Amino acid sequence: MRRHRAVLIALSTLLTASLTTIAAPASAAEPGQVTGLTVRQADGFATLAWQPVDGATDYQIERTPVDAAGTPTGTATIVGIWRPNRQINQESPTFADAGFNPGDRFQWRVRARFDTTEQPYSEPVAGTTTAPWGNPDVPGEQLRTQWETTHAAQYTSDTEEYAYTAAIDELSDRVRVVEIGRTVKNRPINMFVIGYPTPPATPEAVAATSPAAVNCNVHGNEPGDREACLIMARQLAFSTDPRVIDLLSHTTVLIVPTINGDGRAANTRGNSTGQDLNRDYSLIRQPETAAYVNMVRQYRPVAGYDGHEYGNSRAGDLPMLPPRHQNVAQPIFDESMDMIEGHMYTKGAEDGWWPCPYGCDGGGNVGLGEETILRNTLGLKNVVNSLLELRSSGGQTRPDEGNAANNRRRKTFSALWTFQQFLDYHRASLPDIKQARAESITFQAANTGRLVFRGSRPITAHPAPHPGSSPPPIDAPPADLILDNAPCAYRLTEEQYHGARTDGPTGAVTTAAERIADHGWKVIKVGDSYYVPLNQPERGLIPLLLDGQGVENLVDGERIYPTSTGRHTGPLTVTGFACLDDATVTGPVTVRSGAALVTTGTTITGPVNATGAAGVLLADTKITGPLRVTGTTDAVSLIDLTVTGPVDVSANRTDNQPLLVGNTVNGPLACAGNTTAPTNLNISNTVTGPRAGQCATL
Amino acid sequence: MSYPRTSRPRRAGAILAAALLLATTACTDQSAPAPAGGTVSVTGPLCAALPTGTEPGNPTALADLPVDQALTWMPTLTTFEAALRTSGLLTDLHQDGITLLAPTDDAFAKKFSDDTWDTLMTRDHDKLRTLLKAHLIAGTRPLDELAAAGTATTLDGVTLTVTRTGDTTRFGDTADAVCADYLATGARIHLVNAVLGPLPTTADGSGHRAH
Structure with missing residues (x-):
């Protein structure tokens, strides 16, 4: 990169300000004749517009190369057919003529047809088309592609x-x-x-x-x-x-x-x-x-x-x-x-x-x-x-x-x-x-609602004539590709996660672990297993690759369903992999070293404390009391939480970004000493107290 | 193969302009006998759709280019050009003079599905070379000469009939010359509208290749 020169910028400004519309001269129209033709030049095309003719079924657009004096230098050619389904407002017909060599000069005429009966042509409109973009004398602008x-x-x-x-x-x-x-x-x-x-x-x-x-x-x-x-x-x-x-x-x-x-x-x-x-x-x-x-x-x-x-x-x-x-x-x-x-x-x-x-x-x-x-x-x-x-x-x-x-x-x-x-x-x-x-x-x-392994949302047809009158097929999901009861996570074995694969170019086949990392999904290792929770931003994609029912999946992961739902009163200590869904916990929650806590749709009254956990992925959860996540090794994700009390996300050692996304914190938010700085994925957190450290701008 | 990113600043426009200048400067050459006046005229219904007059890639501008270069200027030969390049056939043949019956992109699209074509281009190179040889004839042979001979033997060893009906010259049963008598260094190129050789047709004709 190098510095621009102000004089060049000024010059090119002058040269690029050249949008003009040229209209046909007004004259008494014959019956069925198109009137009001205008031609507006743009990059590589010219927009023709005209007054519609009552009873026209379509219009033909004719283009003729001409010289500066308007004398034809080539043959007149029908280059376009306008049909009502081209546009949403048929009462204001337009046609983008393109294909000509940019910079050449032409004249255009348009005529209506009643079924196949041709009506008189409009008065012609001539214009010089827009040359390939960029002043040939301005460095940078002068570049052209081989094409x-x-x-x-x-x-x-x-x-x-x-x-x-x-x-x-x-x-x-x-x-x-x-x-x-x-x-x-x-x-x-x-x-x-x-x-x-x-x-x-x-x-x-x-x-x-x-x-x-x-x-x-x-x-x-x-x-x-x-x-x-x-x-x-x-x-x-x-x-x-x-x-x-x-x-x-x-x-x-x-x-x-x-x-x-x-x-x-x-x-x-x-x-x-x-x-x-x-x-x-x-x-x-x-x-x-x-x-x-x-x-x-x-x-x-x-x-x-x-x-x-x-x-x-x-x-x-x-x-x-x-x-x-x-x-x-x-x-x-x-x-x-x-x-x-x-x-x-x-x-x-x-x-x-x-x-x-x-x-x-x-x-x-x-x-x-x-x-x-x-x-x-x-x-x-x-x-x-x-x-x-x-x-x-x-x-x-x-x-x-x-x-x-x-x-x-x-x-x-x-x-x-x-x-x-x-x-x-x-x-x-x-x-x-x-x-x-x-x-x-x-x-x-x-992580609410059903999952489908294949199947599309319908695209509604507009009444014809309309550009959207003929959408693609319905493509509803077949019953055997619908999963009403979504799991909390998928569990992968060491072999599934890190094992050698054969699906890829010879000598350059990647593992499931590498591909999951490219997608950016959080993975938690607990014991010998790798857990991929669904309470993540790409929840809709995860099962398509990790479920045995996936039509083109990566591995047949094991569906892991919530370990706790409903009410729990008293202290909750998590060892191993715990998944709380639609649960109400009254009492302090402690996540032990090497353990993992995943929650959705849950209310926790009592402090939540995770020190040295393998993973903490909380979403759509209400927490009353301090939330403290420190020393986590694999993954931290806090999405759409409502926390009444201070939140501390510090000294986590994950090699991927901790997520703090769209949370409401009624209290202070502090982040310090995380190996990888947290991100909010550009979805701000609402924090009533001060924000400190790595979370200062989240 | 390695394609290191250009780190040295370059002015692509200037390079392209120079290439263009080179390509449009036609001159006579001992090995490629251009017609009197130095212009090459090509014939057939497709010629008007290809670069003409003084446009870049016009027939006269191509006459002094090596055949592999000349092919890159014919916008309806992108499939054939890439196939010849991928196969390495022209380099391996070392022909002194050669005639190409070059199927258009439309001809390939009518013949092969995308899957078949990609397989030929990425894995079945022997089959691809045999297919291409069915479109090559030894010697630089004008269309009139081939039509007068009535037959032509392609480099895969097959002898084709060459029949002329009115203005149309047909190779085998289906391949009509649609723009004939392009010249390149040591080569004649006749564009044809069908793929030759024995491979089965796999295109389904729908044109609805999913995105």
Whole structure:
């Protein structure tokens, strides 16, 4: 990174302020003729808007290359078909024309059709399209991807990606490029970490900004989103647009251009072992998916998009889908739906793009509840997110995409629009996202309600015509994949936890212990057993990997049910593994050295004291009296507690972060001398007394 | 294989610009006889969808590139290009002159499921090489010459019929030339719309590959 020069910033500000809308001249309209055509230029596309014609069944969009004088320099071509199901407000039709070479000049006309009967064309509107982003004379802005330089004839290669990435890293103060892992064939998996004026220095500091994450290329033969990500990284790194400065002043943007570099280089769907990586985000058998999951644990994005391409030629421009797995907490599902149907449908109608639910228009058996898919894995990690598809072919509404470059450009610029809109959504809705996340984490940690091993929440159909008129299948969980009585924890043997495995690339197979650590779950060793309690933020995901009923599980862990429910009066001393659920304890609770206490839905009157325990995981619990957790060796997690009395979390020796999340403490909170500093996962604790030491800002 | 992250600051734009300049500067070469006037003309219904005129990757610009480089400029050959590269076949063959019957991406998508293709690309390299040899002919053979001969023997040892009906030249039973007579150094490239060779079709034709 190096210092910007003020003069360059001023110059580029001048140059980027060039958004104009050009309208057709007004004249008396013939019957059935489209009027009021306007064309607004944007990055890689032009938004056409016009007055609707009564009785029109659809509209055709014609584009003609013209010179500066308006003389045609090529043939007029029908490039688009507008249909009512493109947008939520059919009374204000818009169409995003794309595929042309950015910077070229065209004129557009639109005509209505009554069934197949063509009506007169509108008056033409001419305009010069927006050239590839960035002033060619401004360092940084002048960078171009291989895809841009070759006019989309070539995708950006691995080595060109690294050079472009390194150049942005070098030239922008806002960008830090970190390598989050390596592929099977040892290609780097890089991530842009982008903030203003500089990105926070550590993953924990980035996490504190509630980052937005874009995963650009998981299937190597679906490269359109990746090119959009590379362009967007340049825009975010160098743009002086107030919108960009504002976005980056309020959060950190994480962009992973290529987690599947081996597959991209070979143009294959899977990685170099043939594994479909988007069937591996829960099991994380492969280094690529493990790298992404590890990144999510460290950087804690609160919202995400995952880019793909889709072969269904009848789909909309931009099929999207939220995390649907029924173990995903309702607020995460609802907020993800709001991102898609609230934000994307609305903005799509303004700008002329056509988002729709994944599967839209005869989508077949897709978009279901597999937790191995990033969309669902992220939902189970309490991340508001969506899948994004780019329709592979022009389909029925973009007839000019037999040309390979036109097709590639439409896909990439529609992805660029989506990702930029995603950042705007994040900026506008962050309070809602954070609330949904906080509610979901406390819901999950409370370990209430049934679990399903497979099965989706329904996506409600909108009455046609509407982008959401044809959602993916219901996908209700079958009875044999529902567990009404959720256990308290799973118990793993030494062999299950640390034993050698065979599911992964030869020579690089990880253990269950390593994968559980990548997910960030708390594990407590008591005696010879490893306990993974469910009262954790990822409660919905844990059983899918550790229960014998899991469809694609990691191990057949033993279900451990609560050891105490109901009333207990008198002192309670915990030796071994104790799980209190829906219990009422009156009397002091003591957790002995090497023992573990797990509670949910419990009320304890009396001091709680754990000294040298293996683990203390308390959630959705009321405690009257001091709570003291010291010297713990394996795991500490206090979520959604109400404590009347002082809380002391000190001298714990865990190698993972103690969690103090969303608690109410009527008294002082003190943390000192913990080997790993505690975190609140960005969900504040309410503390009436003073906060001290490592908890001062939690 | 190792791909260390670039730590030295580089100006990617300048590098790309230089590469582009190189690629678009076509000149004649003794080994690749370009037609009079120095421009290469390709024929077939798909040609208009590929880089034309002065666009990067236009046929004339490719004539002096090694064949593996030329293939990277054809946006509908991404599957075939990656397969040849992955197989190492072109390097191993050491052919003085070669003709490629290059199936388009659509042709591969019609032929193989993603699973089949990924297996060929990641594990069954012998089978992949045999498949690719079914698309290679010794010598640099213009389409007209192949059509006039009526047959052509591919490097897997199979003799294909070459039939011309109207403007369409067909290899075997199904593979029509859709953009023919690209030149590269020591090579002719004819794009075809079907995959040759005996492997079974595994694509289900739905186009509904789940995300």
